[in-house]
Amino acid sequence: MxxxxxxxxxxxxxTLGACAQNDIRPTVRISPPIAPESTAMAEATVTMPPSGYLDYCMRNPAECPSSARDATHPEPMTPLRWAELDRVNTMVNASVRYVTDASLYSRQEYWTYPNGRGDCEDYVLAKRKMLLDRGWRAETLLIGVALDLEGLRHAVLIAATDKGDFVLDNQLEQVVAWQETGYTWEKRQTAANPNIWVALTGDAAAPEPFEAPxxxxxxxxxxxxxxxxxxxxxxxxxxxxxxxxxxxxxxxxxxxxxxxxxxxxxxxxxxxxxxxxxxxxxxxxxxxxxxxxxxxxxxxxxxxxxxx
Structure with a gap:
């Protein structure tokens, strides 16, 4: 032994705290027929996941598998896949009313699927689930954390594709390339394992997979x-x-x-x-x-x- x-x-x-929620920015609601240009996000050292994610995994272990995943193949971006990102982002943003965890659960942070109400990470979980149901692979749908334009910690869904990384955000009407958000990026899940999180440098990188242990x-x-x-x-x-x-x-x-x-x-x-x-x-x-x-x-x- x-x-x-x-x-x-x-x-x-x-912690995400109250989670950022500003009024939807007044952008024109016309999405391009194909994805704009983007790049992959540069990953740095391993870091701690958000406390709300740890709590969520303890309550829902099936949502946080520890088995290694194939991180070598980002999702091929096609007109259909781009339309799915846009539609899911629009549907969830329109159907969920923003309410803080403190108001809903009397807790600073509580990750769960929204039941008509929720805050930023709840939008993320809903969008991720809907895209998984449409055939997206789990290793291409990553939860990310950033400081938004108001300096508030904020969770978004990042779709990793062969055309770069794109952000689905409850504060934005359109799906955008990560570098177009104006956010200060802090961390995200790795494609190889959802329970391993890495710091983000805020720089672009060639789409190279995270080396799983x-x-x-x-x-x-x-x-x-x-x-x-x-x-x-x-x-x-x-x-x-x-x-x-x-x-x-x-x-x-x-x-x-x-x-x-x-x-x-x-x-x-x-x-x-x-x-x-x-x-x-x-x-x-x-x-x-x-x-x-x-x-x-x-x-x-x-x-x-x-x-x-």
Whole structure:
């Protein structure tokens, strides 16, 4: 049995706060028939995901798979794909009324599918789901975070294509190239793994894939945020995480229900385990181990208590 390697880290996790929402800019509602020119976004070092994303993944593990994905093939941009981006962006922006998480859930940050109301990350989740239903691959639809024109932290959906990266934004009527937003870019998911986030430099880069680690981390936590430690001599079974119906969020008919969702995660060999445990409202303690973990099944839905 190999020796466990534990590294405790304390990291301040960014929150979107009230989430930016300005009036839709008065642009002419005529989208070009083909996508404009864009480039890929330059990625820097690995960074922490938003705290709201961590909380969302604990409540909905099936939405945040840890398996490696093919990051070498951006979505081919065709007139049909461009029309889908434009239509989905328009539909969600028109059908969802902006309301803050504080007003809806009495929490600073709570990621979920919108039920007619929501804030920026809720628009993002809805647009992502609709594009997935239209055949877009998950590795080409990335959640990004930036400071908007008012200096407010803001979440958008980034579509990675062979013509560059494009932004679907609840503050913009049209889908635009990322460099046309005027935003200060902070971070986004990687195409290789949605649970690995990287800082953004704000520069353009050649469309090169993010190099995923040989083994992928699994992000887990139990209902109390306790660390899941390995047991000596335990084989690597398939682990099941059950989402308690009592804590399952309400999902509109437009989207697949998450109530009683069951996710089976195969672990055929040891892999690094990343465990996030909240220390305060905006601080998490992270622990890594190289041993095969035995996941402590979350009896109460696996939510991170106190995360915003």
């Amino acid at each position: 190999g020796k466990n390697t534990w590294i405790a880290l304390f990291a301040v996790v960014s 040989a083994t992928q981390p699994i992000l887990v936590a139990n209902a109390h945020g306790a660390e899941s430690k390995p047991e000596v001599g335990t084989a690597a079974p398939a682990h099941t995480i059950r989402q308690d119906a009592e804590h399952a969020e309400s999902t509109p008919a437009l989207f697949a229900s998450t109530t009683d969702a069951i996710l089976t995660i195969p672990t055929p060999k040891p892999r690094p385990l990343l465990t996030a445990r909240p220390v305060s409202a905006d601080t998490f303690s992270l622990s890594y181990t190289t041993e095969t973990p035995v996941i402590d099944t979350a009896e109460r839905g696996g939510a991170i208590n106190g995360a915003s």
